Amino acid sequence: xxRQALWFEAPYRVGIREEEISGPSxxxxxxxxxxxxxxxGSELLVxxxxxxxxxxxxxxxGALKGTFSFPMKYGYAAVGEVISLGSGVDPLWQxxxxxxFQPHQSHFLAKVTGLHPMPSAIDILDAVFLPNMETAITLxxxxxxxxxxxVAVFGQGVVGLLVTAILARMPLSCLLTFDRFAARRQxxxxxxxxxxxxxAGHTNRxxxxxxxxxxxxxxxxxxxxxxxxxxxxxxxxxxTGFGGRIVVGSWYGTKDSILHLGGSFHRSxxxxxxxxxxxxxxxxxxxxxxxxxxxxxxxxxAEFRPSRLITRTFPFSQxxxxxxxxxxxLGDCLQVxxxx
Numbered sequence: 336x337x338r339q340a341l342w343f344e345a346p347y348r349v350g351i352r353e354e355e356i357s358g359p360s361x362x363x364x365x366x367x368x369x370x371x372x373x374x375x376g377s378e379l380l381v382x383x384x385x386x387x388x389x390x391x392x393x394x395x396x397g398a399l400k401g402t403f404s405f406p407m408k409y410g411y412a413a414v415g416e417v418i419s420l421g422s423g424v425d426p427l428w429q430x431x432x433x434x435x436f437q438p439h440q441s442h443f444l445a446k447v448t449g450l451h452p453m454p455s456a457i458d459i460l461d462a463v464f465l466p467n468m469e470t471a472i473t474l475x476x477x478x479x480x481x482x483x484x485x486v487a488v489f490g491q492g493v494v495g496l497l498v499t500a501i502l503a504r505m506p507l508s509c510l511l512t513f514d515r516f517a518a519r520r521q522x523x524x525x526x527x528x529x530x531x532x533x534x535a536g537h538t539n540r541x542x543x544x545x546x547x548x549x550x551x552x553x554x555x556x557x558x559x560x561x562x563x564x565x566x567x568x569x570x571x572x573x574x575t576g577f578g579g580r581i582v583v584g585s586w587y588g589t590k591d592s593i594l595h596l597g598g599s600f601h602r603s604x605x606x607x608x609x610x611x612x613x614x615x616x617x618x619x620x621x622x623x624x625x626x627x628x629x630x631x632x633x634x635x636x637a638e639f640r641p642s643r644l645i646t647r648t649f650p651f652s653q654x655x656x657x658x659x660x661x662x663x664x665l666g667d668c669l670q671v672x673x674x675x
Contacts (some may be wrong), residue, residue, distance in 0.1 A: 336365075341439035342406045346384030347662070349632060349655050359421030363444050364428055366423045370648075372412035372463035373671045375492055375661050376563050377586055381409050382658050383587040395613040396436045399664055408438035412466050413675075414459045415443075417450075434462050441651065441675050454633055460642035463672060464493070468632040468641070470584065470612040471497035474617060477610040478557050478582040482626050485509040485546050487555040489534065490562025491519040493644055493670050494543060494584065496526050498559055500639055503527020509546055509554070514562070516666035522644070540572040546574065547643050560585055567594035572600055572607075581607045644669045 337353050344350050359365050380386045386403035393399040393411075401407060417431045424447055433450040437443050453462050471494055486507050488495055491514035494604050502510055503526060512523045513534040520531035528546065543553050554576025560568050561584040564620055572594065615623050646669045651656040657671050 337443065338440055338442040339651065340408060340441070341410070341651075342408055342531055344406050345475035347382065349382065349658055351654065354440075359419055359444055361422045361447050362424060362448075363421040364424055364447060365416045365419040366393065366413075366415040366433060366435065366437075366443050366445060367418045368413050368415040368431075368437070368441055368675045369437075369445065369459055369596075370414050370463055371437075371673050372408060372413070372466075373410070373439075373657060373661065373673065374436075374466075375665060375671070376494070376666065378409060378658075379563075379661055379665075380588040381407070382587065382662060383514075385590060388587055392520070393421065393613060397436070398437045398443070408440070410438040411436040411440070412463045413437040413443070413455065414462045418442075418638075421458050434458065434465050434556075436466065436650060439651070439654065451629065454523070454637065457633070457637050458640075458642060460645060460672065461636050461640055464497075464614070464636055464641040464644070465629070465632055467493050467497055468635050468639075469628055470494050470637075471501055472612050472628060472631055473612045474498050474559060474561070474582055474584050475501055476558060476623065477608060477616055478580060481563070482506050482558050483508050485554075485576075486511070487542075487546070487558045487571070487574060488512045488523075489558070489560045489567040490514060490527075490564070490585070491516075491523040491531065492561070492563070493641070495519075495559070495561045496644065496669070497582075497635075497639070497641065498561060498608055499528050500526040501521055501635070505639065511542075511545055513554070513567075519669070522579050522669070534567065534570055539570065542574045544632055546576075548627065555579055557582070560657075563587070565590050568592050568607075569594050572596075572605060575603070578604045581605060582610050583607065584610045586611075593623070641670075645672050646670060648672045648674050 388404040432453045512528040512531040523531035558571045558575045
């Protein structure tokens with residue numbers, strides 16, 4: 336059979352190619368994709384040619400092979416229906432709706448061990464947010480927010496908003512978020528942020544005044560940087576208090592980050608750590624597995640119903656328009672979805 340697959344051909348250029356695929360082998364199924372979500376973070380880096388070309392795409396996801404060099408297929412949030420079974424596959428898989436970490440393409444082959452059956456109560460448009468929810472939970476596990484802490488979140492894209500939504504359930508003394516786009520700041524406060532502001536419109540001194548708690552402790556105890564903007568990390572350092580933690584969930588690709596570490600940073604004992612969803616902190620591996628993480632992500636997807644964050648849906652045939660829109664009008668877009 337033939338499928339349509341999205342290829343990143345060159346910077347700012349994507350195309351759809353027709354490919355021949357065989358029937359499923361032993362232990363495999365064929366899945367017809369129904370919807371897939373575009374990441375406005377990592378996929379825009381690839382689209383703009385800002386991903387390091389010699390870096391492996393993802394060693395933990397079998398469907399993502401090779402390096403970030405053109406031409407390439409990319410994407411990791413596909414929901415579809417199983418339409419044919421290979422030998423040895425339980426007949427109960429036939430017709431089942433599943434999530435899979437797959438590039439954008441109309442059909443794909445997958446081992447059943449690499450598929451995630453969708454809970455019956457979850458809509459397919461909510462299910463495409465599973466990777467973002469898994470990322471948000473990983474950020475919380477790495478940052479370890481605690482009762483009464485002052486927490487700041489830079490970036491209120493999809494991941495930032497989901498981080499905010501989970502943090503809002505905790506008894507924090509302050510949850511302050513930052514984004515340059517007004518619509519995202521409004522969404523952030525609806526998600527539970529105590530206040531959301533434009534980081535460019537406030538000095539660090541003004542921000543610190545918003546973070547002053549009852550103990551007159553100055554600065555955030557915990558700061559998340561998920562904006563994708565390298566300059567935000569320097570500002571995050573400037574508003575984090577003594578002994579605070581900064582968790583960097585952004586991937587900057589080939590963009591440089593200029594940090595000013597010659598001032599108070601030297602004496603502040605601030606800890607900066609990276610967080611990435613493909614692995615679990617070694618200190619948590621006795622109690623947390625990928626299976627446990629995904630189970631919790633499904634539960635939160637069911638509770639939060641993140642499909643409300645979808646701002647545009649494009650037919651797969653118009654994928655080029657979808658990427659162009661994200662590139663030019665990111666402020667008006669939260670989540671863009673492709674429908675097949």
